[in-house]
Amino acid sequence: NAGVTQTPKFQVLKTGQSMTLQCAQDMNHEYMSWYRQDPGMGLRLIHYSVGAGITDQGEVPNGYNVSRSTTEDFPLRLLSAAPSQTSVYFCASSYSGGDEQFFGPGTRLTVL
Amino acid sequence: RKEVEQDPGPFNVPEGATVAFNCTYSNSASQSFFWYRQDCRKEPKLLMSVYSSGNEDGRFTAQLNRASQYISLLIRDSKLSDSATYLCVSRNSGYALNFGKGTSLLVTP
Numbered sequence: 079n080a081g082v083t084q085t086p087k088f089q090v091l092k093t094g095q096s097m098t099l100q101c102a103q104d105m106n107h108e109y110m111s112w113y114r115q116d117p118g119m120g121l122r123l124i125h126y127s128v129g130a131g132i133t134d135q136g137e138v139p140n141g142y143n144v145s146r147s148t149t150e151d152f153p154l155r156l157l158s159a160a161p162s163q164t165s166v167y168f169c170a171s172s173y174s175g176g177d178e179q180f181f182g183p184g185t186r187l188t189v190l
Numbered sequence: 191r192k193e194v195e196q197d198p199g200p201f202n203v204p205e206g207a208t209v210a211f212n213c214t215y216s217n218s219a220s221q222s223f224f225w226y227r228q229d230c231r232k233e234p235k236l237l238m239s240v241y242s243s244g245n246e247d248g249r250f251t252a253q254l255n256r257a258s259q260y261i262s263l264l265i266r267d268s269k270l271s272d273s274a275t276y277l278c279v280s281r282n283s284g285y286a287l288n289f290g291k292g293t294s295l296l297v298t299p
Contacts, residue, residue, distance in 0.1 A: 109285055120192065120291035121234070121277070128285060136286060168233055175285035176222055181233035
């Protein structure tokens, strides 16, 4: 099993550009989520999904969209990138809400 | 104010030392607690869950005090490989996890 995979590993964007961060898991987990990690702020939840077709907002959802058309994939879309979105983005999945969350290796995003 | 608060450290300890981290949580309705470990520029990984009765996994002991709303992690006989950031995590009734900012540990020879 590959576990949780994320692409790209690194990305540089200009302000106003849009892009999609990809996340996939091969563990048949129902629960998937996106976090961002900033120095001095810790991990903060952006969006999460409890199953295909179901998504909900986390602590910091503004500027991001998600969809969950399959169990395996949970892409995160930046609609119009801003410098404040410079961060490390982690995708995570778990079998059920209370179980261990498995994190992907992260995407380091810089917005100029 | 974050739901989970931790001393960021860094904690610098010699090999073989015992070190303890504490964290506090603000939501008395929190149901589950965990310690995750994060190596530099890597993803977080579950170290251990924290149970009400306390639990041990090798050199690591976790304890929960619901009355005072704090969680602790004790590391005995520290190894160089224990150097990392330790994240204290709570979960309320839903799915979302609340992460502390992390405590940095450096074990020196």
